[in-house]
Amino acid sequence: MPGRIRGQLLKGTTTLLVLTVLREGELYGYEIAQRIRDNSGGAFVPNEGSLYPALHALEAAGALEASWRESDRGPRRRYYKITKTGLGMLEAHAQEWAAFSLGMARAMGVAGPKQ
Amino acid sequence: MTIDWLRAFVVFGGGPALLIAAVTLVRRSERRLGHGPDESGPPVTTGQTGAAEISAYLDRMTTELRLPAADVAEVRAELADHLRDSIxxxxxxxxxxxxxxxxxxxxxxxxxxxxxxxRTAHQSTRRLLAGAGGGVFAAGGGFVLGYFGGIALALLGFLAVFVVVALLAVVGVRLPDITSHDGGNTINSLLYATTLAVAAATATRYAVRTSAGLSRRAPRTVAVFWAVAGALVFGWLALFGMRGPQSWPGVALELCIPVIAVASAFVRIERPMPHVGLWAVIVAALSVVVMSLGVFAVSGLSVSGSGSGSQAEEAETIQPPDLHLDVVAPMAPAAWLPEGGFGSAYGSESASSGTRLWADVGWELPAPTIATVLANWRDMRFEAWHAGVNQYSIGVDTRYSSPFEVQPAVLHGSSLDAVFHFERLRDARSWWVVLTAVGPDGHRYRLDDGQGGDATFNGSAWDWLTAPQ
Structure with missing residues (x-):
């Protein structure tokens, strides 16, 4: 395992990561942070201080919908759900990220040259 | 029969629909302010964590939010949840x-x-634009609602005063009449100003609360903008836009309208608007009906109890038909006047451009004859004098020693014309206009008996303030 990725590298990826985990279903804030960490095998640990501003900005942009309801255990929580706008945004971000990561890999010589 | 479809749509279709839309928008927006009927609100966080350190952290974070109360509560509850899970x-x-x-x-x-x-995440440009547009729309709806509410309020106040005065009359207490001297201008202008004041207050409050909810800003943050806008719009409307009967009390209240608009943007702005429910409307309507019946009953008692006395008073106050025209000028010698005199056909007509007066020089006289008649006279003019102070005293009011307005008499065809703006005079309810001129001997004479009429000030507050005495 490559270990945790530094926060500076994670800048700009929070939106992509949040939308990706929410594609799987509704989650509340703490669950989102946990799911990102678990899905990345612990490589990505989102900065909790930037997670909530990102969630609220995505909600303001119409990419997410939020609602308060009872959780399986404990008090009511604010659950986030991805919208159609959010799915479109996720697709655009994913393509952008794929192109970026491939370009980086090629530049660093860890991927084959462009066909 | 032609139907004004646009007006019909506005009155019966689009107008009420827009009003309902505006009220709905206000109610939805107010949910963000934390006082609306929002059932999906956040849980209460007080005492949940039990740690002073966490409370202090959330308090410090909250002071930077500057969001509507509902958003602040949500953010705080969400972060408290997060901290509880994290801990x-x-x-x-x-x-x-x-x-x-x-x-x-x-x-x-x-x-x-x-x-x-x-805060940055919540207050997007899109929400700011939505808040501005929604605020304008809500202000329009609030103005209409406030206008109707103001009419109801003013009428209820008027009825209450009327009932008190009538009851006092029944028990023998007669209050001085402070309204009849200006033909009801005081009452009318006060009703008008009260209506606009309530409308301005409602419009400003609706605008602040709606734009705060939609733009996700604390009401006091957006209140500054709407206070300035309200002061400018309603200041202009109060000073120049409201045209009608005026009086000093009415103008004073009109000048308070921009101040009322500003106050409405700040005073208790966090509290929700009182939403008028069906029962409130029914109770208000019943109150008006009951009060009206009471007023009619009381006024009927009052009239029947004092009828004979009033008639006797009227008989005593009727004056002989002395027009007091010698106050103006002595009558011109008959030898210098055309046969039948000037003003054998004297007339006036009122319009928005003023009151036009004319006096015929002579009925169907040929132009050379008219020129000969007028050759005796120079500096021909119409003089407008204050007239009798009540309906039983006609002619020139002898308390005045000079006319309040003078206009040159201009020859048009066979009549001498002038235009007066009686509707711009503050202190002249009745007028008497006389044609005068300087005769061959160098003295000014009265050429006819003139004509009188009533005037009611009709203009804006600015017209009132700048009107000639």
Whole structure:
């Protein structure tokens, strides 16, 4: 395992990561942070201080919908759900990220040259 | 028969629909302010964590939010939830409770920075534009609602005063009449100003609360903008836009309207608007009906009890038909006047452009004859004098020694014309206009008996303030 990725590298990826985990279903804030960490095998640990501003900005942009309801255990929580706008945004971000990561890999010589 | 479809749509279709839309918008927006009927609100966080350190962190973060109350409560509750989960997880990993709290808070970062970032996330440009547009729309709806509410309020106030005065009359207490001298201008202008004041207050409050909810800003943050806008719009409307009967009390109230608009943007702005329900409307309507019946009953008693006395008073106050025209000028010698005199056909007509008066020089006289008649006279003019102070005293009011307005008499065909603006005079309810001129001997003479009429001030507050005495 490559270990945790530094926060500076994670800048700009929070939106992509949040939308990706929410594609799987509704989650509340703490669950989102946990799911990102678990899905990345612990490589990505989102900065909790930037997670909530990102969630609220995505909600303001119409990419997410939020609602308060009872959780399986404990008090009511604010659950986030991805919208159609959010799915479109996720697709655009994913393509952008794929192109970026491939370009980086090629530049660093860890991927084959462009066909 | 032609139907004005546009007006019909506005009155019966579009107008009410827009009003309902505006009220709905206000109610929906107010949910964000934390006082609306929002059933999906956040849980109460007070005492949940039980840690002063967490409360202090959330308090510091909250001060940077500057969001509507509902948003502040949501953000606070959400972060409290997060901290509770985070602390529980850290304790499960073996952290001491106090260290777990510090670690969880540290992961969220500085509270002020978090608050600023959350504020930026909420207050997008899109929401700002929605708030501005929604605020204007809600202001329009609020103005219409306030206008109707103002009419109801003014009428209820008027009825209440009327009932009190009538009851006092029944028990023998007669209050001085402070309204009849100006033909009801005081009452009318006060009713008008009250209506606009209520409309301005409602419009400004609706605008502030709606734009705050839609733009996700604290009401006091957007209140400054709407206070300035309200002061400008309603200041202009009160000073120049409201045209009608005026009086000093009415103008004083009109000048307060921009101040009322500004106050409405700030005073208790966090509290919700009182929403008028069906029962409130029914109770108000019943009150008006009951009060009206009471007024009619009381006024009927009053009239029947004092009828004979009033008739006797009227008989005593009728004056002989002395026009007091010698106050103006002596009558011209008959030898210098055309046969039948000037003003054998004297007339006037009122319009928005003023009152036009004319006096015929002679009925169907040929132009050369008219020129001969007028050759005796120079500086021909119409003089407008204050007339009798009540309906039983006609002619020139002898308390005045000079006319309040003078206009040159201009020959048009066979009549001499002048235009007066009696509707711009503050203190002249009745007028008497006389044609005068300087005769061959160099003295000014009266050429006819003139004509009188009533005037009611009709203009804006600015017209009133700048009107000639």
């Amino acid at each position: 529980a997880s850290l304790e499960a990993e073996g952290f001491e409770p106090e260290r777990a709290i510090r670690e969880a808070l540290g992961r969220l970062g500085p509270p002020a920075e978090l608050g600023r970032q959350l």
